Amino acid sequence: MILNKKNLTPLLESMAAGRDVFVPARVDGVAKFALFGEGVECAFDLVNTTMPPKDLLFPQTQKMYHFDVDANGNYRIREYDESREQVVFGIRPCDMRSIVCLDEVFLTKGFVDEFYANAREKLLTVCIGCASAAETCFCESMGVDPQAAPNADIMLQDCGEVYRVLAQTPKGEAEVANWAAFVEEGDAEPVACELSLAVDMDGVVDKLEGLYDHPIWENLSIKCLNCGTCTYVCPTCHCFDISQDMRRKDGVRFRCWDSCMFSEYTMMAGGHNPRPEKLERVRNRFMHKLNFFERRYGMSLCVGCGRCVEKCPVALDITRLIDDIGACDVVPVAQAE
Amino acid sequence: MSGIEISHGCAKGERPLIPQVCRVVEITQETPDVKSFRLQTLDGKKPFDCMPGQLGMFGLLAYGECMFVVSAQSDEWVQFTVKKVGLVTEQLHALCVGDEVSLRGPYGNWWPTEGCKGKDMLFIAGGIGLPPVRSFLLYCLEHREDFGRIDLVYSGSKYDDLVFKEQLFEIWPNEPDMHVHVSLYREDPQWSGDIGYTAPYLETLDLGPEDGNRVAVICGGPSLSRTCRESLVKAGFDEGNIITTLEMRMKCGVGKCGRCNMGGHFICLDGPIFTLEEIGRMHSDV
Numbered sequence: 001m002i003l004n005k006k007n008l009t010p011l012l013e014s015m016a017a018g019r020d021v022f023v024p025a026r027v028d029g030v031a032k033f034a035l036f037g038e039g040v041e042c043a044f045d046l047v048n049t050t051m052p053p054k055d056l057l058f059p060q061t062q063k064m065y066h067f068d069v070d071a072n073g074n075y076r077i078r079e080y081d082e083s084r085e086q087v088v089f090g091i092r093p094c095d096m097r098s099i100v101c102l103d104e105v106f107l108t109k110g111f112v113d114e115f116y117a118n119a120r121e122k123l124l125t126v127c128i129g130c131a132s133a134a135e136t137c138f139c140e141s142m143g144v145d146p147q148a149a150p151n152a153d154i155m156l157q158d159c160g161e162v163y164r165v166l167a168q169t170p171k172g173e174a175e176v177a178n179w180a181a182f183v184e185e186g187d188a189e190p191v192a193c194e195l196s197l198a199v200d201m202d203g204v205v206d207k208l209e210g211l212y213d214h215p216i217w218e219n220l221s222i223k224c225l226n227c228g229t230c231t232y233v234c235p236t237c238h239c240f241d242i243s244q245d246m247r248r249k250d251g252v253r254f255r256c257w258d259s260c261m262f263s264e265y266t267m268m269a270g271g272h273n274p275r276p277e278k279l280e281r282v283r284n285r286f287m288h289k290l291n292f293f294e295r296r297y298g299m300s301l302c303v304g305c306g307r308c309v310e311k312c313p314v315a316l317d318i319t320r321l322i323d324d325i326g327a328c329d330v331v332p333v334a335q336a337e
Numbered sequence: 338m339s340g341i342e343i344s345h346g347c348a349k350g351e352r353p354l355i356p357q358v359c360r361v362v363e364i365t366q367e368t369p370d371v372k373s374f375r376l377q378t379l380d381g382k383k384p385f386d387c388m389p390g391q392l393g394m395f396g397l398l399a400y401g402e403c404m405f406v407v408s409a410q411s412d413e414w415v416q417f418t419v420k421k422v423g424l425v426t427e428q429l430h431a432l433c434v435g436d437e438v439s440l441r442g443p444y445g446n447w448w449p450t451e452g453c454k455g456k457d458m459l460f461i462a463g464g465i466g467l468p469p470v471r472s473f474l475l476y477c478l479e480h481r482e483d484f485g486r487i488d489l490v491y492s493g494s495k496y497d498d499l500v501f502k503e504q505l506f507e508i509w510p511n512e513p514d515m516h517v518h519v520s521l522y523r524e525d526p527q528w529s530g531d532i533g534y535t536a537p538y539l540e541t542l543d544l545g546p547e548d549g550n551r552v553a554v555i556c557g558g559p560s561l562s563r564t565c566r567e568s569l570v571k572a573g574f575d576e577g578n579i580i581t582t583l584e585m586r587m588k589c590g591v592g593k594c595g596r597c598n599m600g601g602h603f604i605c606l607d608g609p610i611f612t613l614e615e616i617g618r619m620h621s622d623v
């Protein structure tokens with residue numbers, strides 16, 4: 001089945017009836033996923049957005065529940081479910097891979113995060129493959145195929161004039177059944193995407209076992225500003241803080257994105273901080289991406305989207321770190337969980 | 338792997354971030370800045386069942402929530418012992434019996450009560466480190482025949498800072514084959530007992546590894562943990578027979594919010610209880 005690119009706008013208009021459809025767009029100069037509708041110009045020319053789509057599943061600020069305090073000082077909790085049917089249209093394969101990682105974090109290991117789970121269940125994912133890559137893309141080295149996303153409900157492979165449509169889940173099949181007016185029978189050949197940036201991950205996870213106290217981290221962290229940009233633009237970073245706001249007798253408990261690059265993140269009562277310097281924080285961040293997550297969930301937490309490479313104000317570059325690790329003369333340790 | 342086997346990542350639960358509203362049914366002033374709170378659900382039941390050593394997020398909806406070890410439990414209540422150190426704990430100290438609080442849990446792993454069966458137990462704690470250890474100690478006393486000799490080495494900076502004084506000085510010393518050793522870090526007009534920092538004091542007691550048959554449990558601040566661990570290793574203890582509980586800033590309690598990691602492990606979910614041998618194999622900033 002193929003979808004002519006000319007039909008994208010009418011298709012989106014039909015999909016947006018009764019549902020929120022998010023598309024890549026430039027809003028006030030920032031490329032991000034925005035609600036399709038008047039005044040929002042789809043930017044399918046963008047390889048990837050500056051802001052990742054993770055906020056559709058894990059909003060930057062999310063109310064968890066309300067509470068009131070009555071005249072006797074007694075509490076009542078009122079639950080809150082903000083989740084609703086959403087479509088993300090035009091998400092890229094690297095960002096689809098990030099959802100595999102987020103699913104692991106929020107849905108496994110004994111506790112299901114209901115806020116994420118509710119949003120996840122109601123999200124339809126329509127992935128558009130990449131015919132060309134940005135200078136900073138290195139997804140292929142991280143095991144992502146720029147023209148494939150096995151976990152997307154619908155995959156649209158870029159074939160130049162047309163997309164090749166693959167309904168990959170029952171939800172995707174049900175959706176595509178409504179697309180008859182926009183698609184046609186036929187097949188097309190996906191354009192081969194050429195990436196200019198690559199890293200060699202061979203042995204990196206295992207070598208990192210022996211590099212915890214290596215000068216590599218000092219050299220890397222020395223220029224870091226601890227601004228947190230890399231964590232906010234990262235599609236897999238998922239740390240959050242929990243806090244509350246109380247106005248008179250009406251309160252709300254919410255969570256919001258946090259960053260391991262900030263020293264308060266691990267600051268404990270009494271002033272002890274296990275990661276007091278940027279050395280420890282930078283090391284923890286990159287170890288988490290390249291080793292800790294791999295050991296815990298069997299996959300890398302870096303998907304090769306290149307956002308941090310592009311946005312870090314001091315050009316701290318994970319691909320160069322990977323090169324440096326590869327060049328280190330240490331014995332790789334394959335450590336089983 | 339040698340030494341005591343500990344379960345990790347074994348807590349499970351539904352709707353982990355939503356607390357239940359509970360009521361404070363009893364408050365004990367343990368020291369000038371430590372209080373114990375017994376909590377029940379609003380309809381008078383025990384809020385949750387848990388294993389000794391497990392954790393709860395206890396707090397006030399309007400101020401926030403903090404992680405504490407369940408320091409004691411019965412069929413009707415769970416108890417937390419709280420030191421006043423910051424924003425939320427200060428508000429908790431202002432609570433009265435009958436007040437409502439928020440609680441979620443249980444989280445984390447538990448003391449290896451099975452794995453320690455038949456062993457001599459050496460508990461080492463400083464200051465507010467005793468409440469977490471107490472749940473294990475109480476278990477040993479309840480199942481006295483399952484354990485050998487029990488030693489408790491406890492210290493604090495002032496007499497006033499010692500928690501659970503009644504148990505320390507009246508109850509526990511009279512338990513069969515239980516030996517309580519208390520020291521203060523410096524002289525105190527209210528104190529005529531031993532003086533010394535925990536580690537050197539521990540060394541004077543000459544409690545050896547008994548050919549691997551003695552298990553040590555340490556709970557205290559970073560410097561107490563480090564020095565006592567060095568003393569024990571020097572005395573011949575295998576690191577697999579030294580158990581400790583780790584602390585890190587926490588928010589979610591269920592391995593999602595990210596902050597309490599030690600290498601690829603989350604202290605809230607996989608811990609807080611580990612052997613030193615396990616910690617030695619992790620990439621630890623803690």
Ligand SMILES: Cc1cc2nc3c(=O)[nH]c(=O)nc-3n(C[C@H](O)[C@H](O)[C@H](O)COP(=O)(O)OP(=O)(O)OC[C@H]3O[C@@H](n4cnc5c(N)ncnc54)[C@H](O)[C@@H]3O)c2cc1C
Nearest residue numbers: 268269403404405406418419420423424425426585586587
């Ligand atoms: C596994 C574990 C068991 C603990 N058991 C006990 C106990 O039995 N008794 C006891 O008195 N204390 C215990 N603590 C420490 C207790 O959680 C902190 O003292 C408390 O969170 C401080 O909160 P605060 O709001 O008063 O301090 P603030 O400095 O105002 O902290 C603000 C917030 O940061 C977080 N935070 C700060 N310090 C810590 C910390 N050390 N650990 C976890 N979160 C922190 C909390 O969410 C807190 O509300 C334990 C901590 C952990 C991790």
Ligand code: SF4
Nearest residue numbers: 224225227228230312
């Ligand atoms: S974006 Fe760059 S400077 Fe900012 S915290 Fe990340 S690595 Fe450091």
Ligand code: FES
Nearest residue numbers: 588590594595605
């Ligand atoms: S407290 Fe959130 S991961 Fe441990």
